[in-house]
Amino acid sequence: MSATKANVKKDAKAKPAKKEPDKAMATVYIMGKAYRVPADATIMGAIEYAGYQIKRGAGCREGFCGACATVYRLPGDYKIYTGMACMTLVQDGMYLSQIPAIPAQRPVYDLSELKANVQTFQKLYPEIFRCVACNTCTKACPQELEVMDYIQAAKRGDVEKVMDLSFDCLSCGLCAIRCPAEIVHYNVGILGRRLFGRYLRKNSDHLDKRIAEVKDKKFDREYKEMMKMSKDELKKKYYARDNE
């Protein structure tokens, strides 16, 4: 999506026939102001095409970091839509606004003192019990996660379900700004995942064994031997190694 050309052949044979100008471009309203932008642009591409240099509102640009939360409306439609600017395509007549930051509190905690149960959620995020099960959070989620279900799971102390359902969360905060109960869902999700990882995971015995071996310097001699080898000796050893 960036303005680069290394992989673009200038005299591309497969270049498409020139599109009708009105179809190639679309009008979008960025914070209420109309701009003509390429019709197949992402929202982020459109904002930059219009001339903005983004400071807040762009991050990984690939759908992982949650920096580019955007709300929009479409012509003739009363609904509020949500999306990540880097992943959502513009539509003609779209009214859009990015959300530069989500105001949210987060309690400070010591993970080593917590227990993986409902009381932990009660203590740290009591507002989840105000959930009215309206499902607005789920509808707002650009990842299409079952957000309300993981909040309900937190209310039951089902930590594994909180972990599983919130796993792909981007912390974009669109759930939190739409929630009538003023819950900050993504923080509840992070807590649930950390509780699961720390307390409810199945232990990996072979991992503990390996850590003990390293502590006992089991590999010390082998390391020292290889660190003394010449490039050619290493090369020989490398190309002779077996594959699992």
Added chain:
Amino acid sequence: MYPEFMHDSLKKVEATRARRIELERSGKNVFPPMSAEEREDVLKKFHPDYKADSRRTIRVGPNKGEVLTTEVADMLESHTRIGAAMFDLSSPDYETDLLIVGGGGAGCAAAIVGREHGTKSIISTKLRLGDANSMMSQGGMQAAVTAKDSPTIHYLDALGGGHFDNKADLVRALTEDGPEVVKWLEDLGVVWDKNPDGSMYVLHGGGTSRKRMHSCRDYTGAIIMRTLMDEVRNHPDDIQILEFMPTIELFLDEKGRCAGGVLYNLETEEYFTVKAKAVIIATGGYGRLHIRGFDTTNHYGATGDGLVMAYRAGANLLYMDSVQYHPTGASFPEQIAGFLITEKIRGAGGQPLNKSGELFVWPREPRDVESAAFIRECLERQNGIQTPSGRWGVWLDSPVIEVIQGAGYINKNFPAMYRQFIRYNIDITKEPMLVYPSLHYQNGGVEINDRCETNVKGLYVAGEASGGVHGRNRLMGNSVLDYNVFGRRAGRYAAEYARTAVLGKLSLDHLTAYEEELQKAGIVTDRIAPVLLPSYTPEEVKKRQFTAHYEGTLR
């Protein structure tokens, strides 16, 4: 949805699929891996690093006379944003033990471990905490924890991948700390993929001879990064986070020890000074410099800022002549061109194919070799597929994974990839992806030892900004491990140093000296660095910005 002119080629992919699945199931290599000579040959002829103008000699600084990647040399031969005279250095705005430059994986790990060793720190980060390439790694983290594997086999794999140029002490640290890092992250609450019996679920990556790729679905980086950030936020008394406040230059004292830095508030455009007993540079890589015009998989902020700061302060760079192109960047659709398609796809059995639906390379060569083979297939052999915008690509067949690993595997293990493509009506459980190499990683960086120390006293570097551990080519899964291993080490050793460090007067004289060196070398340029942000403003817009003032790329 793929355009109609690609349908013939897609049919060929389907036609060869059953045969390729048989081959995979036979347990034999689906394509012969290259010998040392074949690897060398394809790299020399097709890897972008070997193009005539891809490197040039740097004329100033500690690496003067060395041949570096052209864009890196350009960035280093540039002016500072500030002048030494602008600041009252007698009363800094902030004082702390550790100034950590960068709020990605290495920076957060350093802050957490530094605190355990009794230091307070400031994290200065250009965008938000966690806005980093660390957040974006999909496929996994290497660590030798299974009975069939050992840290020393991991060591040899990493050396071979890096063409035996890796610094031995760093590779030992990387591979020997690996198992402990898996556990450390787990205790912080990272949810690793596991087998039903609790053992770690591990896969291959390019260049690994054992299965040692640990993952969190295909949100590995996102899960680790958010866990580290969350932990950093649990210590507000000891770790201060300054967001949208990149460090733009370093302070030295009169004895040449690193002593803090100058920060720039991107929003209010104010500068602030931080006095610190030690500095850890954890600024990541440089993909947003778009080296050789390539698309990049990198974060918006990946502009190599730490390199130029450290260089002006006198730090040596290592292997800044080598660039990593990830073999599988997306080539279609246009909107996601350059985006990362995780190597875990090939680790799980995905196969690269040409336009006839045939394999042309072993799917798990080291990244530079695999990338060069893709470029050869497209440009020399003309066996690639061209997109409507003129980009080249080869197929990466994902539907084979659903057969080899079982139905539902992609949705469970590659939710991010599935989402990425289904938005454009491409269902990767049924259709392949079109891919081409994309600018991915800074193989070299500031030279460090296994304590993350540089040749500048008090200056530590960790993660992608550092150089040496990966030699001239990094293997998949070693960067996530790198930022954890060396982030932790930087935190520990910088904290130990800071405990007894006594600083003299703050100085920016090295900037003045650097400017003089530029002048003496006859370098006339309007380039300014650190670059901070790339510019994607169209030329048409710039032409109308009659009164706008640009400092480098920043308006």
